[in-house]
Structure formats: structure tokens, C-alpha cells
Amino acid sequence: MLENRVKYSYITPLMYRIFFRFYFDVTRYNAVFCIVYFLVMKNMLGAFLIFGIFGNVGAFLIYKYFQDVEYYFYLNWGLSKRFLIIRTFSINLILSIIIIVVLWCIS
């Protein structure tokens, strides 16, 4: 019985409703880094590189500083801190790679 309960308690599509709350909370900080970099450097490719990599790191640090305890909100839904960070990082990295490739093809 325990095995079944553990198996069924892994990430389900419904959990993504909760996950995207975290995703948007973190990514808004990342978007600010990305926009500020673009406004200062006038470099769109660099801005999306920031969005995919360094902005994520900064966003997680800001989230940790101001909202660290909110990780428990997600943990109660079975979403560990590791899952939240890896999945957010992956989505932003893939998004930025797609956009960079599109921009590179256009230019």
C-alpha cells in the first residue's frame, strides 16, 4: 500500500497549477534583470541569455531572501524546493534558447 501511495503522490498535472504560482513569482524578478540589461546594453540576445541563466540565479536568491518560507506552501503539495528550482530553471533556459535561435535566424 505504501508503495502505491508514494507512486501516486509524484508530480501530477494538477500540481502544475500550484507550480506555476511559484514560476511566475520567481520569473518576475528574472524578467526585471532581463529588461534592465536590455535597456542598458541595448542587446536583445544578451538579455535572453540573462533570462535563461544568470537571471534565474539572481531571481532564486531574491526569492530565498524575501519569500524563503513560502517553499512550505509548495511542499505541502508535494513539490520540493529542488523540483521547483530545477523545473523553473529548465523552462526559462529552454524558452531563452528558443528565442535566441529565432532571433539569430531572423537576423
Add this chain to the structure above:
Amino acid sequence: MVHKLIIDSLSHSFGKKAVLSNVHLEIATGNITGILGRNGSGKTTLFKTVIGTLKPSSLHAYLDGEIIQNNTDLYRFIGFHPQEIILPQGVLVSKLITMYILNGDDQNKIFYAPGVYDMQSKRVYQLSHGQQRYLQFLLILNLKHSFIFLDEPFSMVEPIYRSFIKDKLVEYKNDKGIIITDHYYLDILDVSDKIYLIKNGEISPINKPEDLISNGYLADKSILF
């Protein structure tokens, strides 16, 4: 069906200071277990080591008689209400309830709980600290988990909400195994079926309120009533 969670040989230390030493605790659905202890005695550490956000020196956990091989999976069976507010601040309360609780009947239990009607159209940050704690308590109590750990649910909550919380605990205890800790010891004594005291890293049962005095948790008998 009654579910039983057994925490055995739980030890944890911060550096050389042993905070929890060989703790054994059994929690069953249908029971409220109160844990008392002075500041720094290890109440919160006990919760955090069990749900896995702190790594224990040793821990064996059994659920319904079966050993849980990977202790880091324990959080999947336990709803945890920490001392702090964990709710995302910018979300509308009504949206938060429907997002966090899937079942319509369970959502209604929160929407129709005393005091919630006035909160529904507000965002979390617009609520008072006490209202946020009360809402957080209701959300976590209505999760599907069989076991709920409540860390100081009565703290910073006004008396009327404290009585709502006590009523809800009694209402939900048939389906859930609840561990509760707080410095509002009279409320804990009121709702709990079993009481334990953590002292010097060890946990011991309290059979009568006077034991709290003999164990140095309370100064004198007059504050027991």
C-alpha cells in the same frame, strides 16, 4: 480506516548540541497529540526533521506498519503548518482557496468557515496577520494528508479565531492524525488527547497537568486554570 505514523530513533544536533535525542512518537488518525516545550527545546526541529527540511542524524519512520525507506519522502504524507506565514501574498483569497484545495466540498468548508466570508475578495497581503494565520490553518487542515503538523497555530491569533481553530481541530480529528505545538498551553491541554513534553532533547508523556510543573515547564499551579 485508522492510519498510524511511527517516528522512531529520531535524533538531531546543531553542531555539538543535541537538540533531539532518540525520540519515539506514535501518531494515529483520530487523535490530537500536543507537544509542549520551552523555547529552543526542539519542537519545531522535531517537525522539520520529520518532513525532511532538516536532515536528522537518525530517523526511522513507519507508516501503517511499513517502513518508509527514504525519509525524504515523508513530506508527501504530512501537511505542515509552520510558525510563519507561507501564503503567496499577492493572490486573491478566493483564488487561493480554489487553487490549493481541489475538492469542491473541501473548498466550501473553507468558504463557509466562520470569519472567511469577509476575506474572500481581498488579497492575502490585505489581511491582518491573525487572519492570514487562520486562513493558512484552514487551508492546511483541508489538504488530503492523513497527518497534519501544526507549529504554533494559536500564536498571534485573536481569541475568537483561537476558538474557531479549536472547534475545527475537534471537527477534523476523526480523519486526521494531528500534532500540535504552541506556547498557549491551556489551548493545547484543551484540544489534545495526548500531551508530551520535550525537555533536554527527550520527549516524555504528560499524564496530568501538574506534571508540567514538576518538569519545570510551568512555574506554579495557579497558571494552570
